[in-house]
Amino acid sequence: MNINERVETAKFDLNERENLIREYTPFIIKQLSNFLNKYIDDKNSDELSIGLMAFNEAIEFYDYGKGSFLNFSTMLIKRRVIDYLRKNYSENTIPIEMYCENKDDYESENRMLEMISFKSLLSLYNITIKDLVKESPKHKDTREIALKIAQTICNSEKLLKYLKIKKVIPIKEIVKILNINKKTIERHRKYIIALVIIISEDLPILKQYLNIESEVPQV
Secondary structure, X not given: OOHHHHHHHHOOOHHHHHHHHHHOHHHHHHHHHHHHOOOOOOXXXXXXXXXXXXXXXXXXXXXXXXXXXXHHHHHHHHHXXXXXXXXXXXXXXXXXXXXXXXXXXXXXHHHHHHHHHHHHHXXXXXXXXXXXXXXXXXXXXXXXXXXXXXXXXHOOHHHHXXXXXXXXXXXXXXXXXXXXXXXXXXXXXXXXXXXXXXXXXXXXHHHHHHOXXXXXXXX
């Protein structure tokens, strides 16, 4: 049975439900970590407790005819985390638009939540969606070069870690590896960083737009 079929069984079989929750705890931790952009303690944390309860809730309310269970559970995990943050922190901590109400379209809500995560990750580098619209390369060959640079960074644990810690592109190393003009990297810095985020983070919907499937080091 696939996961969707197992969930249908788990609605009425407590043992199967417990098995699913145990097996997918790493998945739950990954969703929490990516959405909150921080390490999640797998032994004892409020966030993990919320994630586990949300996953259990997803099993309870999942509708087999409305799409992927994992997409639905991801949406519900993020929604419950947002509820938690809004209740326990200031009203300005989590934008009100982050909370979605369209329960009939799991895929649509997941796209919205993924875009919210993307915006949050961009903000770590002081980049906005407007910046990307304004500064994205106009020519196909330039976009291809930018993607090649981003993939080079993502394929190197050292370069990826440098970018995430320093919040700047390791230009000298990229120039050496790809023999690319330094100004090309500087001119398209924000676009390249956005590509790195899409490739290296858990953003499957945005990856589809780039036709990127490869796994990269996680740091």
